[in-house]
Amino acid sequence: MARVEAGKTRPISVPxxxxxxxxxxxxxxxxxxxxxxxxxxxxxxxxxxWLPPFSKVMEALxxxxxxxxxxxxxxxxxxxxxxxxxISLVVGLVVGALMGRYRRVEKALDIYIYALFISPSLIFAPxxxxxxxxxxxxxxxxxxxxxxxxxxxxxxxxxxxxxxxxVEMACSFxxxxxxxxxxxxxxxxxxxxxxxxxxxxxxxxxGMINGEMFIAMVGLGALAQRYGSQFEASKAxxxxxxxxxxxxxxxxxxxxxxxxxxxxxx
Amino acid sequence: MIQVRGLSKEFAGRDGTDTGIVALxxxxxxxxxxxxxxxxxxxxxxxxxxxxxxxxxxPYDRGEVSINGVPVTGPGPxxxxxxxxxxxxxxxxxxxxxxxxxxxxxxxxxxCEATAMGxxxxxxxxxxxxxxxxELSGGMQQRVGLARALAVNPRIxxxxxxxxxxxxxxxxxxxxxxxxxxxxxxxxxxxxTHSMEEAVLLGDRVMLMTPRPGRVKEIIxxxxxxxxxxxxxxxxxxxxxxxxxxxxxxxxxxx
Amino acid sequence: xxxxxxxKERKGALSADGLRxxxxxxxxxxxxxxxxxxxxxxxxxxTEMVGGxxxxxxxxxxxxxxxxxxxxxxxxGYLFSIVVAIPLGLAAGRVRWIDKLxxxxxxxxxxxxxxxxxxxxxxxLGLGLTSRVVIVFLFAFIFITVNTRAGVRNVDPGxIEMAKSFxxxxxxxxxxxxxxxxxxxxxxxLRIGLARAxxxxxxxxxxxxxxxxxxxxxxxxxxxxxxxxxxxxxxxxLEALLLLNAMRLVEQxxxxxxxxxxxx
Numbered sequence: 001m002a003r004v005e006a007g008k009t010r011p012i013s014v015p016x017x018x019x020x021x022x023x024x025x026x027x028x029x030x031x032x033x034x035x036x037x038x039x040x041x042x043x044x045x046x047x048x049x050w051l052p053p054f055s056k057v058m059e060a061l062x063x064x065x066x067x068x069x070x071x072x073x074x075x076x077x078x079x080x081x082x083x084x085x086x087i088s089l090v091v092g093l094v095v096g097a098l099m100g101r102y103r104r105v106e107k108a109l110d111i112y113i114y115a116l117f118i119s120p121s122l123i124f125a126p127x128x129x130x131x132x133x134x135x136x137x138x139x140x141x142x143x144x145x146x147x148x149x150x151x152x153x154x155x156x157x158x159x160x161x162x163x164x165x166x167v168e169m170a171c172s173f174x175x176x177x178x179x180x181x182x183x184x185x186x187x188x189x190x191x192x193x194x195x196x197x198x199x200x201x202x203x204x205x206x207g208m209i210n211g212e213m214f215i216a217m218v219g220l221g222a223l224a225q226r227y228g229s230q231f232e233a234s235k236a237x238x239x240x241x242x243x244x245x246x247x248x249x250x251x252x253x254x255x256x257x258x259x260x261x262x263x264x265x266x
Numbered sequence: 267m268i269q270v271r272g273l274s275k276e277f278a279g280r281d282g283t284d285t286g287i288v289a290l291x292x293x294x295x296x297x298x299x300x301x302x303x304x305x306x307x308x309x310x311x312x313x314x315x316x317x318x319x320x321x322x323x324x325p326y327d328r329g330e331v332s333i334n335g336v337p338v339t340g341p342g343p344x345x346x347x348x349x350x351x352x353x354x355x356x357x358x359x360x361x362x363x364x365x366x367x368x369x370x371x372x373x374x375x376x377x378c379e380a381t382a383m384g385x386x387x388x389x390x391x392x393x394x395x396x397x398x399x400x401e402l403s404g405g406m407q408q409r410v411g412l413a414r415a416l417a418v419n420p421r422i423x424x425x426x427x428x429x430x431x432x433x434x435x436x437x438x439x440x441x442x443x444x445x446x447x448x449x450x451x452x453x454x455x456x457x458x459t460h461s462m463e464e465a466v467l468l469g470d471r472v473m474l475m476t477p478r479p480g481r482v483k484e485i486i487x488x489x490x491x492x493x494x495x496x497x498x499x500x501x502x503x504x505x506x507x508x509x510x511x512x513x514x515x516x517x518x519x520x521x
Numbered sequence: 522x523x524x525x526x527x528x529k530e531r532k533g534a535l536s537a538d539g540l541r542x543x544x545x546x547x548x549x550x551x552x553x554x555x556x557x558x559x560x561x562x563x564x565x566x567x568t569e570m571v572g573g574x575x576x577x578x579x580x581x582x583x584x585x586x587x588x589x590x591x592x593x594x595x596x597x598g599y600l601f602s603i604v605v606a607i608p609l610g611l612a613a614g615r616v617r618w619i620d621k622l623x624x625x626x627x628x629x630x631x632x633x634x635x636x637x638x639x640x641x642x643x644x645x646l647g648l649g650l651t652s653r654v655v656i657v658f659l660f661a662f663i664f665i666t667v668n669t670r671a672g673v674r675n676v677d678p679g680x681i682e683m684a685k686s687f688x689x690x691x692x693x694x695x696x697x698x699x700x701x702x703x704x705x706x707x708x709x710x711l712r713i714g715l716a717r718a719x720x721x722x723x724x725x726x727x728x729x730x731x732x733x734x735x736x737x738x739x740x741x742x743x744x745x746x747x748x749x750x751x752x753x754x755x756x757x758x759l760e761a762l763l764l765l766n767a768m769r770l771v772e773q774x775x776x777x778x779x780x781x782x783x784x785x
Contacts, residue, residue: 169353228640
């Protein structure tokens with residue numbers, strides 16, 4: 001009887017290995033390149049002040065980076081983001097955990113949290129302005145109101161939807177409340193909690209820029225308003241790109257932490 | 267050792283209405299020390315509910331459930347459960363899963379792992395102790411579940427259709443392995459199953475339950491010699507008891 | 522959990538509604554207390570805000586015209602984005618090469634904040650209704666597209682295979698399998714898109730001080746009429762809650778079997 005040797009595969013030619021992924025992503029890359037080219041051409045052809053060619057936007061972006069002119073603004077923006085998001089994270093995880101674990105807390109708060117979640121968040125800016133005046137607190141409060149509720153809702157759902165079989169298993173071995181929370185609820189809820197944190201992060205970045213544009217005095221928001229009103233479209237687009245990059249970097253950070261902590265997910 | 271007298275359990279209807287489900291009628295039976303009792307009955311007869319009551323996981327409405335005279339009020343160190351869908355913590359490796367019961371009871375980690383390792387070897391999973399559940403087959407996962415239950419050295423093992431979600435081949439292998447392990451140290455076992463072959467092969471006695479509300483229809487003695495194995499299934503006694511079970515179950519089936 | 526503990530939990534406590542009322546009362550009460558003590562001209566008490574609300578909505582009715590003006594942008598922008606986004610989403614869900622064409626842009630479009638682009642839109646289209654409509658469109662359309670696409674992708678390929686085995690052509694597959702199957706996802710997209718459109722309308726009003734609610738807020742703030750400022754905010758929140766709950770009811774009537782595969 002012939003023995004089949006496991007593990008032996010046909011040798012693939014190196015060029016073949018390279019072309020495989022390129023071919024399957026070919027259309028996507030084409031779309032990206034095509035879009036950029038289109039933008040570039042339209043920018044030159046139409047010569048509208050509000051649609052600079054892609055290259056001009058890149059120029060403005062590189063100039064920003066080289067001259068460090070926007071560095072101060074970026075720092076100010078990121079500081080606000082850090083403070084605001086930290087508040088959302090702490091409050092969101094705690095409130096969400098309480099709502100997920102205790103039915104009474106959930107019943108008491110759920111309609112309010114949901115109402116605040118679906119309300120257009122920037123509408124609270126005038127209220128914060130009334131309370132805090134012209135201070136950093138307004139920006140930070142806007143970031144909090146943008147990101148807090150999605151974290152609460154996701155955390156609550158995460159804890160509430162932990163596989164009840166696992167909780168029962170822990171009970172069967174005599175685990176007390178604290179042990180169940182620490183050893184079962186916490187690790188089991190991580191995937192969904194992280195989903196909420198990622199969404200909250202994206203919302204926080206939007207809150208950062210919207211709040212700053214409302215106040216229009218500091219940070220990237222102020223720059224966006226200024227360049228926009230001065231008809232400096234390339235710079236305005238470039239600012240949008242900077243914010244986009246910030247959003248992508250933040251998302252990548254959260255995603256990396258998440259991947260490391262949830263390797264066990266199917 | 268385990269005494270059940272007049273046990274009944276009702277589940278409240280939805281929205282708190284009065285139309286509840288009477289899961290268990292009035293159960294009376296004993297489980298002797300070191301006996302392997304298999305429980306079989308039509309779907310919905312309350313076998314799983316009964317097991318969870320003995321495990322102390324859910325309360326009961328009327329009657330008495332006691333172990334050596336002490337009434338059951340909650341989970342305890344004398345009992346351990348093996349679950350139908352394994353209930354393994356997906357984020358923890360095999361060793362951590364097996365030592366779970368020990369860690370809950372406060373054993374220091376190093377000691378837990380040492381004890382757990384012994385059981386990992388016993389169920390034949392040596393070499394897999396650092397793997398995650400998602401890397402294991404169904405049969406291997408259930409062996410982890412079994413090891414975990416044995417790790418806390420319970421006097422009573424409660425098994426809720428433990429091989430129910432496995433394919434037949436894996437099931438047969440695990441039955442053999444369970445019998446071998448049980449021969450070494452004969453714990454008291456209550457084993458719930460849907461399979462008549464399994465009930466007769468494993469049990470010293472088979473408890474046949476009625477449809478809902480579940481009651482004890484009959485307890486059948488399985489006078490087959492131990493240790494049992496593949497050969498046992500060919501014996502006349504085995505076939506006779508199996509057929510008897512099926513006739514009863516068939517007539518009890520709700521159409 | 523022991524047998525005794527679970528018995529305790531079964532006894533009902535304060536009802537859900539009771540708890541909610543208590544929470545609301547605590548909130549309103551502490552607001553009233555602190556606002557009264559602070560005597561800040563810019564922060565009305567709870568009762569002052571309610572009074573202002575009644576004044577604006579019922580008595581003088583001052584809120585309605587600016588509300589109507591602002592909502593024009595909402596309605597037109599939202600409808601415009603539906604008309605563009607749903608066909609696009611359907612196409613992306615069903616036709617592989619369109620999906621691949623769109624894919625690299627979806628992530629960017631979802632993440633990019635629209636607010637910094639507002640000044641650019643103004644430069645192109647001026648300060649009128651058109652810009653406001655375009656901005657609302659930009660806020661909403663990608664979310665409707667993405668959720669519509671997800672709805673289509675979620676259609677069980679087994680069902681499509683089944684239809685083909687009975688000889689169904691592309692049009693029939695669309696009409697009988699894909700579109701009914703995608704309805705839940707589409708409605709989720711419509712709901713999220715509506716929330717986004719409302720957010721867009723609000724941002725336009727606040728950042729541009731456009732002709733409707735934004736101007737009203739500025740006027741009230743300038744005259745230190747804090748009760749009216751807060752009341753206007755309340756009106757906007759209530760409108761959002763009303764519209765979105767109405768949307769949810771429609772969704773439940775049309776597609777009760779839907780569950781949130783939402784992409785937000």
